[in-house]
Amino acid sequence: MSFTATMQRELLLAWRRPAEIINPLFFFVMVVALFPLGVSPRPELLATLAPGVVWVAALLAVLLSVDGLFRADHDSGALEQLLTAPQSLYVPVLAKLAAHWMLTGLPLVVMAPLLGYMLHLPEQAIGVLFIAVLLGTPTLVAIGAIGAALTVSLRSGGILLSLLVLPLYVPVLVFGAGVVSYAAKGLPVSGVLALLGAMMLASFTLAPAAVAAGLRISSGN
Amino acid sequence: MYFESFAAFLQMGTHGPFVWSAYGISALLIATNMWLAYRRQRLVLNEIRRLARRDQGSL
Amino acid sequence: MMVWKTLTRWYHQLGSPRYFYRFSEVLLPWLWPIALLTTAVGLVWGLAFAPEDYQQGNSYRIIFIHVPAAGGALLGYVAMGVAGLVNLVWRMKMAEVMIKAIAPFGAVLAAIALITGAIWGKPTWGTYWVWDARLTSMLIMLFLYLGVMALINAIPDPRQAGRAAGLLSVVGVINVVIVKYSVEWWQSLHQGSTIKLTGGSTMPAEMLTPLLISMLGIYLLFAVSVLWRARAELLWRERKSAWVKELV
Numbered sequence: 001m002s003f004t005a006t007m008q009r010e011l012l013l014a015w016r017r018p019a020e021i022i023n024p025l026f027f028f029v030m031v032v033a034l035f036p037l038g039v040s041p042r043p044e045l046l047a048t049l050a051p052g053v054v055w056v057a058a059l060l061a062v063l064l065s066v067d068g069l070f071r072a073d074h075d076s077g078a079l080e081q082l083l084t085a086p087q088s089l090y091v092p093v094l095a096k097l098a099a100h101w102m103l104t105g106l107p108l109v110v111m112a113p114l115l116g117y118m119l120h121l122p123e124q125a126i127g128v129l130f131i132a133v134l135l136g137t138p139t140l141v142a143i144g145a146i147g148a149a150l151t152v153s154l155r156s157g158g159i160l161l162s163l164l165v166l167p168l169y170v171p172v173l174v175f176g177a178g179v180v181s182y183a184a185k186g187l188p189v190s191g192v193l194a195l196l197g198a199m200m201l202a203s204f205t206l207a208p209a210a211v212a213a214g215l216r217i218s219s220g221n
Numbered sequence: 222m223y224f225e226s227f228a229a230f231l232q233m234g235t236h237g238p239f240v241w242s243a244y245g246i247s248a249l250l251i252a253t254n255m256w257l258a259y260r261r262q263r264l265v266l267n268e269i270r271r272l273a274r275r276d277q278g279s280l
Numbered sequence: 281m282m283v284w285k286t287l288t289r290w291y292h293q294l295g296s297p298r299y300f301y302r303f304s305e306v307l308l309p310w311l312w313p314i315a316l317l318t319t320a321v322g323l324v325w326g327l328a329f330a331p332e333d334y335q336q337g338n339s340y341r342i343i344f345i346h347v348p349a350a351g352g353a354l355l356g357y358v359a360m361g362v363a364g365l366v367n368l369v370w371r372m373k374m375a376e377v378m379i380k381a382i383a384p385f386g387a388v389l390a391a392i393a394l395i396t397g398a399i400w401g402k403p404t405w406g407t408y409w410v411w412d413a414r415l416t417s418m419l420i421m422l423f424l425y426l427g428v429m430a431l432i433n434a435i436p437d438p439r440q441a442g443r444a445a446g447l448l449s450v451v452g453v454i455n456v457v458i459v460k461y462s463v464e465w466w467q468s469l470h471q472g473s474t475i476k477l478t479g480g481s482t483m484p485a486e487m488l489t490p491l492l493i494s495m496l497g498i499y500l501l502f503a504v505s506v507l508w509r510a511r512a513e514l515l516w517r518e519r520k521s522a523w524v525k526e527l528v
Contacts, residue, residue, distance in 0.1 A: 222328050223332065234337050236403055243346070243399040246392070247395070247396060255504070258385070262512040262515065265512045
């Protein structure tokens, strides 16, 4: 299947089941909303916590959404068909990842500045938060997809997936939250943002191959 | 030996509890691991022998 | 050319379960006493004969287990990654067995590095836990090991489990490098220079020698543990083959 055909199919499927797009977004907002309730509503405290809180929530939201990435295809047999097809899995997987990011990652990117504002993040940091989440979430989707491919055939995939993937998310969390803290302190951010962009490009070019290998392992051929 | 007496060796200045607890925990963990690794092949061998005997018995 | 030929022959011979089993059978009776002795010599030397550190006093003696454990954990993870790559490219069965054999002791060594680091931190920093770059990296390393072990446990088919763990370790090894770099950057962001556990790079020979010996000892123990676990796994996988039936 070509890139555009897979992409169209994914977008159409998602269009029919909008809950799968909206639920991760709800989750993201709710987790962030718990922090002022659990810690303190003091603006200066929230502003210090904000980069980390938004990033941890985004990370968990992506992780939860990525769990079902291949499950429907696996259960319906569409995956098996794709695996037995003669051509490489790289392009269809790449398309699937891109579609998944557009459906679940992009809403998080749009919501992040608003949440940053609600957590009293200084204004100059909100734009950086937006760009950082924009550059970071594709990496999260790509890495998460490798874990999803490896656990797709297992009954209790969800909790295992988080054990596999969360340690791999550390660099994105560190640089993503760090660059927002930099911006809040008025320090230069372009270098770290470039690093996040490089990680996105590297993960999106390498991950489809790893995902394809993972899917082959999971299906046993 | 660097220390003047065995008691001084055990005391390690004031740091005895730290040094000895670190080494105690490490020794325990390593010994347990080595024991489990060694025992595993015994267990597997016994299990294979048991399966072989059972197969012979059923024939 | 000769070296290459010898290497490829070794690769193919050790890749055969039967040959590996016989080879380890001959090696182990020598290897495990040597490993135990080397570790004992290194640790006793470090604990009893090496001089005191003029800054940290005797608490520095934890280094003789801390650094070998940390090094072993790192080396084990890289070895798992290499085995995972070999398995991905050539689908070598032995590589799957190796990954499963390496993971448990690697995790134990990562845990030892963390525990001894924390105990060392108390007299040195005044607290058991500091989010120091090295301790944090080692914590992530432990998580990565636990992830590999959880994946192996979750997949019932042993071949599939080995291959999945191999792919995860390849991804993990790439990640470890970035984690290390990111954690160092993160620490420079949040605090200035902290007191380091292991001081400057120049260490007097009276301390360095026992450290290197205990390092070698721990690595040898690691090798023994890997061989024992690999043998158990091999026997079980090949239990229906002729050579195992001959053996029992």
